[in-house]
Amino acid sequence: MGNDELALTRRSLHGVAELVLAGPQYRATGRLRLGVVPGGFATTLMPRLRVDGSGVSDSEGATAAIHGRTPRELGAELGVAAGRPEGAYEGGSGVEPDETLAVDPGQAGLILEALALGHDALVAFAAGESPVLWPEHFDVAIRVHEMNFGVSPGDGFIEEPYAYVGVASPPAGEFWNAPFGAAVPLRDLPDALAVAGFFTEGRERAG
Structure with missing residues (x-):
């Protein structure tokens, strides 16, 4: 992409x-x-x-x-x-x-779809939280359990839209594949429930 x-x-x-x-x-x-x-x-x-x-x-x-x-x-x-x-x-x-x-217009649609998917996934993952679109990084995210969960429409780290779990010190293991924690392209997560499942796995693996 x-x-x-x-x-x-x-x-x-x-x-x-x-x-x-x-x-x-x-x-x-x-x-x-x-x-x-x-x-x-x-x-x-x-x-x-x-x-x-x-x-x-x-x-x-x-x-x-x-x-x-x-x-x-x-x-x-x-x-x-x-x-x-x-x-x-x-x-x-x-x-x-x-x-x-x-x-x-086509690329704008992909970006806005990624942000909408991220919003819906975050609501499913943590119903009591209000997802925020942060203007600094242009990602939709929440912070719970001293961890960051969100979706980016792409950046210098991964060019395409991706979901991420951010932790202060990533544990050892294949799941933690980014300097800030873990990241998976949205093309590998077909819907909001799959993205929410990735967030849940990250929370559980972080202990």
């Missing part, structure tokens, strides 16, 4: 999540958390913004297409000042406010 279109679309959506949604929300409320919603992802507080496929919309229904636009242009059209949540974390998407974004 790894290809330039996927990576470029992921970078652009990550940039929108970070600069157009999380940055304005953080400046308004001091909170970073975004959420996965049907068809995309959204802020959890003010301003009310959401990404559906290849566009960003506000609470009044105004929609701005992402492809070929910059975060600054998107923010101006939606009435917010685009920018990173400065001081909240290091790293992030690397997207600048005046960078032209590129979104392939």
Whole structure:
């Protein structure tokens, strides 16, 4: 699945999540958390913004297409000042406010499907937790039992969408195949129950 279109679309959506949604929300409320919603992802507080496929919309229904636009242009059209949540974390998407974004609809669909699958799997795994889409890494995750469980749409470690279990010190064994714990591509986990099963196995193996 790894290809330039996927990576470029992921970078652009990550940039929108970070600069157009999380940055304005953080400046308004001091909170970073975004959420996965049907068809995309959204802020959890003010301003009310959401990404559906290849566009960003506000609470009044105004929609701005992402492809070929910059975060600054998107923010101006939606009435917010685009920018990173400065001081909240290091790293992030690397997207600048005046960078032209590129979104392939098919690749965007794969990314959003991965995040939706991750959200559903996390709810099945830990019903009392609220999955968070973090703007720093653009992954949907929870932290329970001092462990991290989540789904990434791909990154520098694995180019394609994958599920992961993060622990402070990975135990010995084939299950623990990543520096941070364990990771499995979503192509090897056919549905939310399979992903939840991977999370459960990780929790049990970690002791």
